[in-house]
Amino acid sequence: MRSFLWMLAIDRIHTKEFLIKRGLKLQNILIGCPWCERVPERANHLFFKCKFIEGFWYKIFNWWEAEWESVEGFDEFYTLCYNMKLVGIRKSLWLISISTACWTVWLVRNGLVFERKMMTMETLIFQSKMRALLWIRSVYDGLLMQESSWRICSNRMFKDQCMWDSK
Template structure:
């Protein structure tokens, strides 16, 4: 749609006689210029900064995206990457553009306020999901995916695998890794659902209402159960919910250890769990939750919960 200039921006709709009730024809990023497709995706100062960070993440040089889609496509196609990395780069650009449009829709229709860091996180997460779908035989070092792609290895399943600490679930099972985190200012949680081949099926990241990291971990478990219900999961695969906190894990195993002040939370959790097919809890090994740790750290700085599944 970008290539043929058929994206339904406000300017596009106005030129076709659509009356926008209670919506001003301005860019949601800068709130000054008209919302034209070239400005929304490439020319707005906010988006120019976004693309600069994306290009720096891929370490493809100091590229400037300030034209139309044709110039953007030419720029992306001519970056100095080769082989698998070039293919992954081109694949990742589609969900990155898609993330810009989805963020725009949330700002226009839901009145949400999205920061640059949130937009970057969403685009990286969607790019990872698309890469996994397009390259079924590709193993990605998830921890380095978020930090530095130049150091991130992309190996074939048929070659010597990259060193990973995450443990695959048994055959016929899914694993939902979850985590909660707390700082002096805020708390957040995150979760990633993967199948027996390590393919990401669902994820969430965002703030949670908790006073410490242990209760944030419980909040992550409750959100996990909610996501499973929202997905409408019904199938032969059973689900392992793997958590980081030994304290929270002990609470799940032994009701006598649960703090009395949090009995309402545990009651709600058990009620929600009863609505889900068989779920088993386990404790994550050290460094076995890297992708979730990243999403949890990001979730602390978000204003709303981000959820996605396929």
């Protein structure tokens, strides 16, 4: 996932437009954005600017009680996420959450493009949250989180319930 994020940061994700520009002929694959099919699939659009994916980020930000703002690409997205007013463990969980969300967008996109696996906004959000939870559990052993409260509101969980043993 780290290398994936790095590729996203330097605009080297193998989107359809990226491959076509490098001379690859895509057979039996529509070249449009898999979410809206209105513009050629390129990273900035696929991950941040497509109306569908903006709806996704709106919900992910909302889950953290934060406000989504439209961004032009990864740089702005990263700045927006990094500047979120969170400290310590919460900041770390937030960054894990948005990283797994980016990764999930790509995995779901691949499923849609290569296996024609249908998906809904709910699936995309559910998979992002569960993937984040798995990662967090493997990183922070002492962090006791309930799956249900994590899915509902990640941020409030830490205000209402003192689940983190900070020692």
